[in-house]
Amino acid sequence: MLVFNNKAALGRHLAPFIAQAKTIGFVPTMGALHDGHLSLLKASLENNAITVISIFVNPTQFNNPDDLKKYPRTLDSDVLKIQALNPAIVVYAPEVDDLYDPKEQAASFSFEGLEFQMEGKSRPGHFDGVGTIVKKLFDLVKPSHAYFGEKDFQQLQIVKKLVALHHLPVTIVACPIYREANGLAMSSRNERLSTAEREEAALIYKTLQTAQQKFGTKSAKHIRDWVTKVFQNHPLFCLDYFEITDTTSLKPCIKKSKLKTYRAFIAVFVKNVRLIDTISLN
Ligand code: AMP
Secondary structure, three states: OOEEOOHHHHHHHHHHHHHOOOOEEEEEEOOOOOHHHHHHHHHHHHHOOEEEEEEOOOHHHOOOHHHHHHOOOOHHHHHHHHHHHOOOOEEEOOOHHHHOOOOOOOOOOOOOOHHHOHHHHHOOOHHHHHHHHHHHHHHHHOOOEEEEEHHHHHHHHHHHHHHHHOOOOOEEEEEOOOEOOOOOEOOHHHHHOOHHHHHHOHHHHHHHHHHHHHOOOOOHHHHHHHHHHHHOOOOOEEEEEEEEEEOOOOOEOOOOOOOOOEEEEEEEEEOOEEEEEEEEOO
8 A cells, every 4th residue: 555755756646547537536535544534534435446445643723732732643554454455556645844844834814704603712723733734735735635524524515615716627535423432523632522421412413403302383482492411511512512503504593594505513621632523404
């Protein structure tokens, strides 16, 4: 299996595929791979001549140095998982200096306001970092299709906006959320939870499911207040935010409209591990 850690070598390998206009499917990840990541790879394998996965913990999208330091890095076992899925998948797993000049910061992006909601409020600069790395990787891999999970729904909308605003020749494919048996959305950060915490974290998705049920008859404000109460004084969890937003603009829903679709978004700290999840409401 081919594992590149150098962008020039990766570029040389991909050049003939690009010259022959072969379809290239691309799955950008930060590693510590789980079945959610593998589902993106499977979707790419089905629809492209070649599939490339990047494994790179991108420093410019972390506003919290401790979160960056503690982010799980498991390259050896990641490579084994990819190989077991399909040894034809091309892996790009660079060090930071392969993609960034010394002292290089994130570029500044406008995503027409999407970047100011939820994760953007809680993690200042996060989406500049995401835009910076996704643009760099798209320029390098030149994918025809790129696969992103709905788990990071705001990121997915932002990447679609990046592609539209910069006229990038790539189709963004949205993939559904993979969950543990108890409903907890799979996440590399789940590895930092104890077994008991992982079980208790099922509350996050249960809360979203109840919010979805309530949305048929209750106002967005009523549901926000209810979720706040669920997490108030909780011994293990601290609610960072819960939002009900319009699916397209990601602006908070004030008054429901039958013409719009809505989603609920949640971010919760389990000690110092921050987990996010989302659900469609109508
Ligand atoms: P990450 O490694 O967390 O940056 O995620 C890489 C890609 O995998 C992103 O497009 C994520 O949205 C997607 N992803 C992460 N977790 C899941 C999941 N549980 N189900 C589906 N896709 C996921």
